[in-house]
Amino acid sequence: MSFPENEIIPYYIGYDRTEHAAYEVCRWSLERRSSLPVHSVRLDQSALRRNGLYRRAPETNSMLDCFDGKPFSTEFSFTRFLVPALAQYQGWALFTDCDFLWQADVAKLWDLRDDSYAVMVVKHDYAPKETSKMQGQAQEVYPRKNWSSLILWNCEHPSNKLLTVDAAAEAVQP
Numbered sequence: 001m002s003f004p005e006n007e008i009i010p011y012y013i014g015y016d017r018t019e020h021a022a023y024e025v026c027r028w029s030l031e032r033r034s035s036l037p038v039h040s041v042r043l044d045q046s047a048l049r050r051n052g053l054y055r056r057a058p059e060t061n062s063m064l065d066c067f068d069g070k071p072f073s074t075e076f077s078f079t080r081f082l083v084p085a086l087a088q089y090q091g092w093a094l095f096t097d098c099d100f101l102w103q104a105d106v107a108k109l110w111d112l113r114d115d116s117y118a119v120m121v122v123k124h125d126y127a128p129k130e131t132s133k134m135q136g137q138a139q140e141v142y143p144r145k146n147w148s149s150l151i152l153w154n155c156e157h158p159s160n161k162l163l164t165v166d167a168a169a170e171a172v173q174p
Contacts, residue, residue: 008037009110010093012083015044022099029102036107041086043079043095053086054079055169081168083153084160095151109152118157122150 011030015023027040048054056078080095087093092113094106112120153160 007091008039009034009106010041010087010091011038011106012041012043012080012086012093012095014080014095014097015042016098017046019098026096026098026100026102029100030106033102033104034106036110038106043082045079048079048082053082053165055165057169078168080148080151081163082165083151084155084163085165085168087153087155089155089161091155093153093155095153097149100150113152113154115154115157118154118159120152120154121148 013023013026023042027042031038031040045054083093083095092110094110114120
C-alpha cells in the first residue's frame with residue numbers, strides 16, 4: 001500500500017470540559033513526538049452542537065449522553081463517531097481519548113493503515129479491577145472495553161459512509 005509522503009495526519013481528540021488539562025497534555029505530547037505534521041482537532045461537544053454537527057439529545061439532568069439509562073463517562077463518548085463525516089469521508093484520520101500521553105512517534109502507528117479495514121483499533125481483554133473511575137463514576141465492565149479509545153479511521157471506506165451526523169444523533173437512544 002502506498003500513501004502520500006509528507007501528508008498531514010488529521011488527529012481528532014475527544015474533549016471533555018472537566019479534562020481540559022488532559023486534552024492539552026495529549027495534544028502537546030503527540031505534536032512534540034511526531035515526525036510527521038499533524039493537525040489536531042478538538043472534538044468539543046458544545047462547539048459541535050452550536051454548529052449543528054452533534055444533535056444527539058442530552059440526558060435531562062446531565063450534560064452527558066445516556067445509553068440504557070446509564071450516563072456516559074465523557075462528553076465525547078459519541079462525538080468520536082463523527083470523525084469520518086468531519087473528514088468529509090476522505091483519507092485516514094486518527095482519534096484518541098483526551099487522556100493519552102504519547103511517548104513514541106505517531107508515524108509508527110500511522111504506517112499501520114490498511115485500506116481493507118474501515119477502522120483499526122487495539123483489541124485487548126481489559127477487565128478493570130477498580131469499581132469507580134474518573135470523578136467517582138461507576139466502572140462498568142463490558143466486552144471490547146476501551147477499544148474505541150484509539151481509532152484509526154479509514155474515512156473513505158464504504159462502511160464509514162453510514163456514520164452520518166444524523167446517524168450519530170439517532171444511534172441507540174434510550
